[in-house]
Amino acid sequence: MFSIHLRCRVLAGKEGGDAMANKLVREMxxxxxxxxxxxARNIITAKDALSLTEFExxxxxxxxxxxxxxxxxHISKMASPPPQTGLSLMEQHIHHEQLGGHLPTRLKGLDEALCGGIPFGVLTELVGPAGIGKTQFCLKLSVLASLPxxxxxxxxxxxxxxxxxxxSSKRLIEIGAKSFPQVFSMKGMAQEMAGRILVLRPHSLSEFTESLQQIKVSLLTxxxxxxxxxxxxxxxxxxxxQGVPTQNxxxxxxxxxxxxxxxSxxxxxxxxxxxxxxxxxTCLYTFQGGRSKDTNDASRYDSHLVAALGIxxxxxxxxRLILESKSGSRFIKVAKSPMSPPLVFPFHISSSGISLLDDHGVELVGPDISRIHNQGHSEIINFCR
Structure with a gap:
């Protein structure tokens, strides 16, 4: 049983596992x-030996x-990764995050909650009703990514x-000019930064797939x-x-x-x-917490909005960042994050893009973490398009 246990440790993991599995038997x-x-039987590496049963x-x-x-x-012990403490794993995680980096949103409270901003190497989602500010957020991030x-x-x-x-290229330049006037006032800088942003407009999922294949090389390089x-x-x-989004x-x-x-x-x-x-x-996620028993209370659940794509x-x-509105005020909520508790920040939208009204987020518990409110929401201000 001991050899089988160690054999699984060697063969199961991909990250770092290849080096262990390819250790030479003659050097053990x-x-x-x-x-x-x-x-003589051409069993050269640890993987060769541990891929066979003892009877084979x-x-x-x-x-x-x-x-x-x-x-x-003996081969299992020599080829198995050394045991690690919780402290060493934490230090490796911090080091990995530092190497990975972040794209700061310039929203102080949100950047602090996310340990620096939008992290590299993962998917970050903005979910919310139409007109709440998702595209405004994306335009501001585009400015920040292309900024010197x-x-x-x-x-x-x-x-x-x-x-x-x-x-909207006009809105993009407006956000940049209002947020970074010292940069955009330089001659030709607005055109240069706008030229760094490639806009693709696929009309179907198949066109989207083609777009991803086309940009894959640029992303990986x-x-x-x-x-x-x-x-x-x-x-x-x-x-x-029927126009209902499906995850399949x-x-x-x-x-x-x-x-x-x-x-990349x-x-x-x-x-x-x-x-x-x-x-x-039920729409219950592992990061959501418990659900209220009073599911018929419209004042608690508003219009029963959920994210369009499934679990x-x-x-x-x-x-996952949720943008929502309650009683006419807008909020951005950290609903899912491996480095932050669920927090909510009030925000507004101005000519310079999204700005937080308070950098001190309020921690959330229970089903309100993932609930999406849309109370008293008015259409977004018409900035230049």
Whole structure:
């Protein structure tokens, strides 16, 4: 049992597992006679040895169970990753985050909650009703990603996949000019930064797939510093017969985006719409907490809005930010994050984009973490388009 347990440790993990599995048997200090038999039977690496059962090795090597068990125990111990403490794992995680980096949102309270901003290498989702400010947020992030590094930006290119035709170059430049007048006042700077943002407008999920394939090389070669998809739900709803977004049509795209994010270390931001929650729908996520028993209280659940894409999509994103409105005021909520408790911040939208009204977020508990309010919401201010 001991050798089987260690064998699983060696063969199960991909990250770091290959180096362990490819260790040479002849360098593991086995007794010379048994090491020679392994070599003669072309069992060269730890993976070769541990991929066979003890009885298969007995037959192949023509030795007894005692000798095989002893050899396998020794190979397992030599090839297994060394044990780590919780402290060392935490330090590795912090180091990984520092190498990965963040795209600061310039919203102080939100950046502090997210340990620096929108993290590289994962999917960050903005979900909320129409007109709440999701596109405004994405435009501001696009400015920040293309901003020169000397002014705190990423000094890179942006790919903006504009599914709903909401991207506005005039609004983008207005946000930049109001937020960073010292940069945009330079001759030709507005045109240069706008030129760093590639806008794609796929009309279908198949066109979106082609777009992803076209930009894959740019993403993996670090030419692009931000990928925005506005919105994923619109792509999925376009493929369904009744216009209701489904998660089934996005399986490949979820996997593709997660792998690209991981390998390119590019921050990927996607927007998601909302829909009405059916009366028999639990819509319970592992990061949501308990559900109130009084599900018929409209004043508590407002219009029963939920994120348009389903639970599989919800578990695929690492960060979920909910933008909502209550009694005419707007709020941004950290509903899901591995580095922050659920927090909510009031915000407003001005000519310079989204701004927090208070940098001290209020912590949330229970179902209100993922509940989406849309009370007394008025249409977004008409900035230049």
């Amino acid at each position: 200090g086995l007794p010379e006679p048994i090491a020679a038999i392994f070599a 090795l007995m037959e192949l090597l023509d030795v007894g169970l005692k000798e095989v068990s002893s050899a396998i125990d 590094s000397s002014f705190g930006g990423l000094d890179g290119q942006v790919v903006y996949i504009d599914v709903e035709f909401k991207f 670090q030419q692009v510093k931000l990928l925005v998809i506005d919105s994923m739900a619109a792509l999925a709803s376009g493929e369904s017969e 049509s996005l399986g490949w795209h979820i996997s593709f985006l997660k792998s690209v994010a991981e390998f 270390r590019v921050p990927i931001v996607v927007t998601n719409q909302v829909r009405s929650q059916s009366s028999d729908e 599989h999509w919800a578990h695929s994103v690492t960060i």
